[in-house]
Amino acid sequence: MVRINLRPRLFLSANTSTMSSRSTTSTAAPLTPKPKPVHLPRLPVPELSKTLDKYIASLEPFLREDEKRGGMSYQSGLSLRKKWANEFETGIGKVLQDRLVALDRASPNNWLDDNFWLNKAYLEWRAPLLVNSNWWLAFFEDDMMPASALKGETNNNRAGTTFWQLRRAAWLVWRTLDFKDKLDTKELHPDTTRAGIWFRNSTSKLFNLGRIPELFCDTLSTLPESQTKDARSLLVMVHGWSYAVPVYYPPTSPDAPPVLILANGEAPVPIGTLSADDRDKWATNLDHLLELHPQNKKSHQAMLHSVMGLSLDHTTYSIPPPVPSRNPPPHSVHHRSPAQTSLDSHLHTIRATPLNLHNRFYDKAYTLIVDPSTRAGASGEHSFCDALVPSIVAEYSIVQGVEIEEFGEKNANHPQGVDTSEPMWERLDWVGDEFIKRESVAAHQRAVKILEDSDDSVLWFDDYGTDWIKAIGNHSPDAYIQMVLQLAWYKTRGEFTATYETVLTRMFKNGRTETLRTLTSDARDWVLSMVTPGVSNQARLKALQRAIQTHTRLTREAATGRGIDRHLMGLQLLLRPPNGESADLFEDELYSRSAKWKLSTSGLSAGHLFKGTGFGAAYDNGYGINYLAAPDMIKFGIESKFHNPATSTENLKAAIVETMLEMKLLCLETEAIASRDVTSHL
Numbered sequence: 001m002v003r004i005n006l007r008p009r010l011f012l013s014a015n016t017s018t019m020s021s022r023s024t025t026s027t028a029a030p031l032t033p034k035p036k037p038v039h040l041p042r043l044p045v046p047e048l049s050k051t052l053d054k055y056i057a058s059l060e061p062f063l064r065e066d067e068k069r070g071g072m073s074y075q076s077g078l079s080l081r082k083k084w085a086n087e088f089e090t091g092i093g094k095v096l097q098d099r100l101v102a103l104d105r106a107s108p109n110n111w112l113d114d115n116f117w118l119n120k121a122y123l124e125w126r127a128p129l130l131v132n133s134n135w136w137l138a139f140f141e142d143d144m145m146p147a148s149a150l151k152g153e154t155n156n157n158r159a160g161t162t163f164w165q166l167r168r169a170a171w172l173v174w175r176t177l178d179f180k181d182k183l184d185t186k187e188l189h190p191d192t193t194r195a196g197i198w199f200r201n202s203t204s205k206l207f208n209l210g211r212i213p214e215l216f217c218d219t220l221s222t223l224p225e226s227q228t229k230d231a232r233s234l235l236v237m238v239h240g241w242s243y244a245v246p247v248y249y250p251p252t253s254p255d256a257p258p259v260l261i262l263a264n265g266e267a268p269v270p271i272g273t274l275s276a277d278d279r280d281k282w283a284t285n286l287d288h289l290l291e292l293h294p295q296n297k298k299s300h301q302a303m304l305h306s307v308m309g310l311s312l313d314h315t316t317y318s319i320p321p322p323v324p325s326r327n328p329p330p331h332s333v334h335h336r337s338p339a340q341t342s343l344d345s346h347l348h349t350i351r352a353t354p355l356n357l358h359n360r361f362y363d364k365a366y367t368l369i370v371d372p373s374t375r376a377g378a379s380g381e382h383s384f385c386d387a388l389v390p391s392i393v394a395e396y397s398i399v400q401g402v403e404i405e406e407f408g409e410k411n412a413n414h415p416q417g418v419d420t421s422e423p424m425w426e427r428l429d430w431v432g433d434e435f436i437k438r439e440s441v442a443a444h445q446r447a448v449k450i451l452e453d454s455d456d457s458v459l460w461f462d463d464y465g466t467d468w469i470k471a472i473g474n475h476s477p478d479a480y481i482q483m484v485l486q487l488a489w490y491k492t493r494g495e496f497t498a499t500y501e502t503v504l505t506r507m508f509k510n511g512r513t514e515t516l517r518t519l520t521s522d523a524r525d526w527v528l529s530m531v532t533p534g535v536s537n538q539a540r541l542k543a544l545q546r547a548i549q550t551h552t553r554l555t556r557e558a559a560t561g562r563g564i565d566r567h568l569m570g571l572q573l574l575l576r577p578p579n580g581e582s583a584d585l586f587e588d589e590l591y592s593r594s595a596k597w598k599l600s601t602s603g604l605s606a607g608h609l610f611k612g613t614g615f616g617a618a619y620d621n622g623y624g625i626n627y628l629a630a631p632d633m634i635k636f637g638i639e640s641k642f643h644n645p646a647t648s649t650e651n652l653k654a655a656i657v658e659t660m661l662e663m664k665l666l667c668l669e670t671e672a673i674a675s676r677d678v679t680s681h682l
Contacts, residue, residue, distance in 0.1 A: 040509040043110035061524040084584040096571040109510040122383035123218040129362040130276040131616040136351040138377040138611040144401035160314040169370040175397035198506040205384040210304035211363040213283035224305040235306035240358040242428040249418040269430035277443040293431035309367030350377030455649040458612030459636040467631040479551035488655035500597035503558035514563035522547040541670040598622030606630040
């Protein structure tokens, strides 16, 4: 059993071993003036005319491509869209804008988050959360682990888990909850900065919450009372069984702060597998379970209210070698090196595999995962917050490795004054029937099909990173990487596509994200310059600089509430078709095509402590790409679908490497030419 205690002392134990901090004394600090409270501004409602102008500009690369491929001429297409935009601005668009402004005034936080975003971006989607919505994050190994642990040796085997697996799991949970407690007490990220307010508000949604399946549109659970046993417990999954393990001692009084602890042939009802299914299927099956027996409602509530999840896997997964074939598919994994196989195997373990998919509760906002070899990572349901937030929490949990000496017998005692009468764990049993048994088998088959179709890999590009891009290339790293993806896509497809990049709107109260439309006229011009023979490198570099400048400007506009996609969505949702309201702007085929994100991308952080990340492609003929841009390396996590002949993660990886090297050479050659020109004038 694992125990941790925070306040007044830190305390951790794994089975019979413990960790505690030493008490220290300090001199009281002098009184300082109380800082003025900081408040985040509201997300603005953008000006209608400016949104329409930007929207028309975003259509230009599509219109030029249509003309190039024999469609309507660019000028005719542009004139038509401008006509529809003008009619919209002076007609129904003005009515919709007024409605949106009125809605904003009536909303406690902002017009977007309070009314539209969660439902439209997440909760109305019926696809399974597995791969399609949940994010995954693979951690580096802990250097403090002994070599035998990393090999997954099963000495001291405990119910299918290993000794060091439990120790690393205990340590990661303790570090995570230590971080949570320091946020709750404002020891970290206090309300004295806008960044602190945004981060604490966002992080609070990672804990004690879960997504609830409903027909047509899901809901989110509400925060439980902090002193309930459910709210003080960790959801632990082992072999598909679910357990509630208290990680905070019961309060000694109603106002007392929580004290952190962590301390026969049956088969479980596979709730994890059922939660991986189509959302309407899972909603129907959950309703059946809740009506079947009152114990099921109790267990479901405990899982939703638990502080977070911990999945202890029973297998160390490795991608199996491909079966030899006379006609290997285009996505063949024959080329994988042992190092790449190890890397991707770890990534797949965290994403889920056919061997461990049952050992996750996919509705949970944040779950730590540790396998027998101590490989670890985190995964979570996406609607609660965006991936940057859990990545910061994860960094805190792994930046300090397991302190083995702290697991000694000398620290095995409970802290004084705490209630130790509460059971150390409770199995969260579910009562099933033949219907649920059949549904579980079918859900497992569907989940395996999703996983087997997921072409998921990580690319470590280590020739250069952000330091070189900034110092030598003299470019914005994020814009540079986005241009890499534009050219790599074109090389593999011979066409352009709408591209989504996530931009955080964290400077605003309850801010989430805005879309940055990476495909611009300048980005298109640069890509074409690179694939057109005879264009000089100086011309190509100038085109790249223009594309990066445009991208940087759009990033700034999106981050400051001046993007277009959220605004257009809000306007469209306020139309009243039963009253005869319509708009040619929204019925235009190009309106939907320009927002069909076959290339869905997001930059996270430097990722020094992460092997890779991932999320699913938005469309079967596209890619989901998350990248970690460090000073000397860039890691690309890429997901696509095996069944689609238009996509190949391996082909795109090769195109990215080729493009990165090509762009480096472009920058170096033009710099050398410029240097020679300067020398010749001296």
